Amino acid sequence: MEIDPKVIEEGKGLxxxxxxxxxxxxxxxxxxxxxxSMFHVRQGMVLFGLWIVGFIVGLLELVLxxxxxxxxxxxxxxxxxxxxxxxxxxxxIIALVLSIMGIIKALSGELWRMPVLGGIAEKINL
Numbered sequence: 001m002e003i004d005p006k007v008i009e010e011g012k013g014l015x016x017x018x019x020x021x022x023x024x025x026x027x028x029x030x031x032x033x034x035x036x037s038m039f040h041v042r043q044g045m046v047l048f049g050l051w052i053v054g055f056i057v058g059l060l061e062l063v064l065x066x067x068x069x070x071x072x073x074x075x076x077x078x079x080x081x082x083x084x085x086x087x088x089x090x091x092x093i094i095a096l097v098l099s100i101m102g103i104i105k106a107l108s109g110e111l112w113r114m115p116v117l118g119g120i121a122e123k124i125n126l
Contacts (some may be wrong), residue, residue, distance in 0.1 A: 018044025
């Protein structure tokens with residue numbers, strides 16, 4: 001996708017916010033007609049979804065841990081003992097790295113497509 005350098009310059013000021021969680025809403029509403037900003041907003045939306053998935057995995061671990069404790073289920077028969085916590089940490093590390101890279105690429109004027117998540121973002125029609 002080729003975007004006019006002037007449009008990129010106009011969008012860079014807010015496009016980087018797309019990679020800071022719910023702040024993707026700022027460029028979504030302020031620069032809705034800027035294709036550069038909207039490219040990054042789509043990716044930011046998907047990345048925010050990844051952060052939410054990590055949060056849900058953490059909640060699931062807490063619930064399962066409570067169930068194991070309440071019903072006195074031995075940990076040997078249950079996969080709760082730290083497994084989901086490691087998955088959550090892995091999700092958060094991936095999301096953090098993608099956020100940092102997205103901010104850098106947005107500020108530098110690049111149309112960087114995130115691995116895996118970028119393909120999902122391209123399917124979003126705003």
